[in-house]
Amino acid sequence: MSTPETPPPADAAATPPPPAERPTGLRAYSELGVSALLLAVGALVLADAVTMDTVASVRGPVGPRTVPLVVGIALLLVAVLLAVDVLRGGRGEAEGGEDIDLSEPGDWRTVALLAGVFLAFAALIDPLGFPLSGALLFWGSAYALGSRTHTLTRDPLIAAGLSVVTYVVFHTLLGVQLPGGPLMGVV
Template identity: 75%
Template sequence: MTTTDAPPARRSRRTWLREHSELGVSVLLLLLGTLVLTDALTMDVEITQRGPVGPRTVPVAVGTGLLAVALLLAVDVLRGGRGEAEGGEDIDLSEPADWRTVLLLAGVFLATAVLIEPVGFPVAGALLFWGSAYALGSRHPDRDPLISAGLSVTTYAVFNNLLGVPLPGGPLTGVL
């Protein structure tokens, strides 16, 4: 059943939701602001604080800002405001979403999250970089894996050795 075959009430509801789709961003900001504020206000902080600014100040300010932006955006959208596309955007909004790319990227991210501990960052990162490039359209089977491995090993070495941020090395622990 297409939108033109739908009953008038359902069609008008779909039309209203499509015209006010930016309310989804407002809801997301509202949820995020609530999460940040809840986390900040339930933070376990020692009573001995020096000065007026403590560890809760920035999270409370960010959470409050997120709630304010969510409210202002919702009011603007309900009053008929719409975000305008950038002049340089070449996206055709009448085309459907590319779910194949979205699902490929989600699968690559999930595989990286599952594999990072057992095989280490260099291997999981190479999979992430190569899989993302493939999902986004790169089709160079001779070049992409080499660039991905180089990026992953370089990122691991910089974070682990230069910045002191330990990443799981997997089989390459101690080698790099």
């Protein structure tokens, strides 16, 4: 809540030293990765704008290139400013929340597992249909998130129930098309 009062980055040098238990070495500067990403995106936007084929009829003095050029340059600028801020000790504040415990290091294995489950769902939704792939998505996500006691009993039942109910509600009540897949073809 101290947001409006917190000093802006220009004051970075004047901010009190950060708490001592922060990670050191390379990890402390992982935020430079954000900078690198902004730099890359900026370069991409600029490259796309410059190579743009402007033979297409340009109505008005500002063509389709102008805004991408501005955005691209701004991205490069912000990437540099962010890098300077990080090197001077500025750190983005990780977001808190109801279920978030920031005292533990990040559990990136779970995140990778979830992303994998999600990609599998994207690959399976067309061949298997929504009810089956959706159930797999829920079950796999719950497993990845640490649901272990009911892996083969309650979890799959909830997953199947949720998936089928969602399919029926969307398909019949709300008129939103979801693929039924071979399973629904049989039923």
